[in-house]
Amino acid sequence: MKTMIACVAFALALTMAHLAWKGAGSNEWQLARDENGIQVFTLKTPGQALLKVKARMKLDTRLSSAVALLRDDPFAVDAGKEIRVIERIETPEVYLSYIAVEEVPAPLGSRELVALVNYSQHADKRVEINVQAAPTKAPPGGTSPRVKHLNNVIQLSPSADGRLEWEVSSDVDMDVPYPLANFALPRELFDQLSRQRARVLTQKYAHAKLVSVREL
Numbered sequence: 001m002k003t004m005i006a007c008v009a010f011a012l013a014l015t016m017a018h019l020a021w022k023g024a025g026s027n028e029w030q031l032a033r034d035e036n037g038i039q040v041f042t043l044k045t046p047g048q049a050l051l052k053v054k055a056r057m058k059l060d061t062r063l064s065s066a067v068a069l070l071r072d073d074p075f076a077v078d079a080g081k082e083i084r085v086i087e088r089i090e091t092p093e094v095y096l097s098y099i100a101v102e103e104v105p106a107p108l109g110s111r112e113l114v115a116l117v118n119y120s121q122h123a124d125k126r127v128e129i130n131v132q133a134a135p136t137k138a139p140p141g142g143t144s145p146r147v148k149h150l151n152n153v154i155q156l157s158p159s160a161d162g163r164l165e166w167e168v169s170s171d172v173d174m175d176v177p178y179p180l181a182n183f184a185l186p187r188e189l190f191d192q193l194s195r196q197r198a199r200v201l202t203q204k205y206a207h208a209k210l211v212s213v214r215e216l
Contacts, residue, residue: 032186038193040186049178055189056167061200066156068208069200074131075104076195094120095212098137106174112144129154149173
């Protein structure tokens with residue numbers, strides 16, 4: 001009997017904690033981490049259990065180099081993981097592609113992702129890259145669950161000091177319990193930008209030229 005009462009009390013406490021968390025939130029970005037030149041922010045929206053996350057940094061790199069990296073691999077997946085281009089359209093005005101990623105990092109194991117990647121350049125030379133889940137664009141290709149909700153926005157903006165401002169805003173559901181996701185996603189976005197900062201300076205991207213990007 002005591003065990004049953006304890007279980008009921010525990011379940012009630014969990015329910016109350018969930019309702020309190022879901023109803024909480026300022027709907028404003030809060031700094032969660034500031035380390036090694038990378039800042040990570042989280043946003044809690046009332047009525048939503050999952051946090052939104054964004055991170056930003058400044059780099060001494062070319063705009064074309066950053067775009068070339070991000071359109072090839074917007075998640076900085078581990079070396080050796082397959083990224084397949086399903087379809088690609090590129091003109092001086094617009095870029096659009098569908099990519100299939102064999103494995104992207106996630107709490108409780110990796111996930112398969114099919115995504116639409118598109119970008120255009122503004123008059124001030126700022127580039128906005130949109131990465132959205134497109135789970136029905138290709139048949140299942142692996143054993144990992146496929147991501148169904150993803151809406152990432154990457155802003156690449158020239159700054160007055162000649163450096164490149166790099167900001168990633170992430171709205172993603174990896175289909176894991178939200179307490180675990182809320183703990184893991186800010187850390188993963190920090191690690192992602194760290195990997196991207198290292199890769200964009202490699203020979204592969206240092207001198208990239210793209211018909212869809214006007215250099216600074």
